[in-house]
Amino acid sequence: MLTNRQLSVTIFITILGLAAAYVLQIALAIGFAFGLMTLVLFVRRGGTAFRDILRSMGEGVKHTxxxxxxxxxxxxxxxxxxxxxxxxxxxxxxxxxxxxxxxxxxxxxxxxxxxxxxxxxxxxxxxxxxxxxxxxxxxxxxxxxxxxxxxxxxxxxxxxxxxxxxxxxxxxxxxxxxxxxxxxxxxxxxxxxxxxxxxxxxxxxxxxxxxxxxxxxxxxxxxxxxxxxxxxxxxxxxxxxxxxxxxxxxxxxxxxxxxxxxxxxxxxxxxxxxxxxxxxxxxxxxxxxxxxxxxxNMVELIVLIGLAGAFNGILEENRVLQSYMQKLLGGSSASLFSATVRTSLFGLGLGLVSCTQTLPIMMSGRSLLPFWEERFPRTQLARVVADSSLILAAMIPWNMLAIVCGTIVGVPVEHYMAYASFLWALPLCTLIWSYGWRGRKNAVG
Incomplete structure (x- = not known):
């Protein structure tokens, strides 16, 4: 388990490395490697055997x-x-x-x-x-x-x-x-x-x-x-x-x-x-x-996706983020709008760090569900995850989902993102719907 400081440093270095590589127009895999090495170092310091770390990395790569x-x-x-x-x-x-x-x-x-x-x-x-x-x-x-x-x-x-x-x-x-x-x-x-x-x-x-x-x-x-x-x-x-x-x-x-x-x-x-x-x-x-x-032209991107898989494997195997789930939704009096904002930001953060669509969906859904359904119907969590974690990954230039989409159409995500209105309209619509839902907390859906 990582401390708050270690997790913050890992996230910061990962995002900084990816952003720097993107701006400098060098291989994204190089920038992402710094975040992966930081995560490996902290998990190893926490007592996890290096052999177990390699095994979890291998399992993560298999999923990609x-x-x-x-x-x-x-x-x-x-x-x-x-x-x-x-x-x-x-x-x-x-x-x-x-x-x-x-x-x-x-x-x-x-x-x-x-x-x-x-x-x-x-x-x-x-x-x-x-x-x-x-x-x-x-x-x-x-x-x-x-x-x-x-x-x-x-x-x-x-x-x-x-x-x-x-x-x-x-x-x-x-x-x-x-x-x-x-x-x-x-x-x-x-x-x-x-x-x-x-x-x-x-x-x-x-x-x-x-x-x-x-x-x-x-x-x-x-x-x-x-x-x-x-x-x-x-x-x-x-x-x-x-x-x-x-x-x-x-x-x-x-x-x-x-x-x-x-x-x-x-x-x-x-x-x-x-x-x-x-x-x-x-x-x-x-x-x-x-x-x-x-x-x-795909080799560089394939390496990045493999590294992202290894990163996700360590996160999942060592349950790095689970202890932060309950804190994420706020107190028991938090509104659906507040929970929607927090869950969406959590999904966005996972998309930025993990470079996948799958991990944000799974973590936002499975990990938040026990705390979410104490206050709101689980159908509302499903809506928020689909309108944030699922969609936002396609707007992150170094996320593998955005990379695949940009590769197929031959236009980088940062060039078409402003016109991909369905992607940014959904989070806005789900925030508006959650805000209007405040007076219907006892509703079924």
Missing amino acids: KEVIWILALVGVVIPTWTASGTIPYMIDLGLRIVDPSYFLTFSFVLSACISMLLGTSTGTLSSVGIPLIGLALLLQIPLPMVAGALVSGAFVGDRTSPFSSANRLVASSTGVSVKELFKALLPTTIGAGCITFGLFLFLDVKGEWHQGEKALLHEQFGTGFTYSIWLLLPVLLLLLSILLRFKTRNGFLLSIASAIGIGLFLQGVTLYEWLHAMWFGYHSRLFDSLQTKGLS
């Missing part, structure tokens, strides 16, 4: 395997989709059917609908986000706005869909059913959704998305690729695999394999060109807008 797989496969799927002709074909197809006048609103609504169906932000951004970003680039629509619309829509389902693993984690961590959770989330979902829809509709109305140039952009890439309806197969396979609840990484692998097969047959891509594109990214002398990154 799926995220590491996804990040690595995203680095491969984008260049393979591009080299096979799938992305160029979808962009040219989109130029014919999408009205640029309401591109942001369309992107948000489409992303939200797909994410509710799939229950995953990663699958949503990969299947619809990648081609829409390419389309926006050609239409000269500001990419941070488009990324904000796509990420906002993706987290409608990532948070709310009953198929979402994050949604089910909130339910299990707070001891409520998925149905009860959906009912508890409905008011803030509607509020944040209306704010987000209104913002993008306003931006579309006020923006000038070069409608006059639309006709000139048809068949932008047709001269460089052989087009066929089969080019949609990699995307459809990814969507279908997620709908059938296959492991996300298996869906990506299936999509990549189909893209390679189609590319070999239609585009004549050689084995060397495939390997080069998958590792270094796709590069074209004809089309500058199709340049992508490859697996080599």
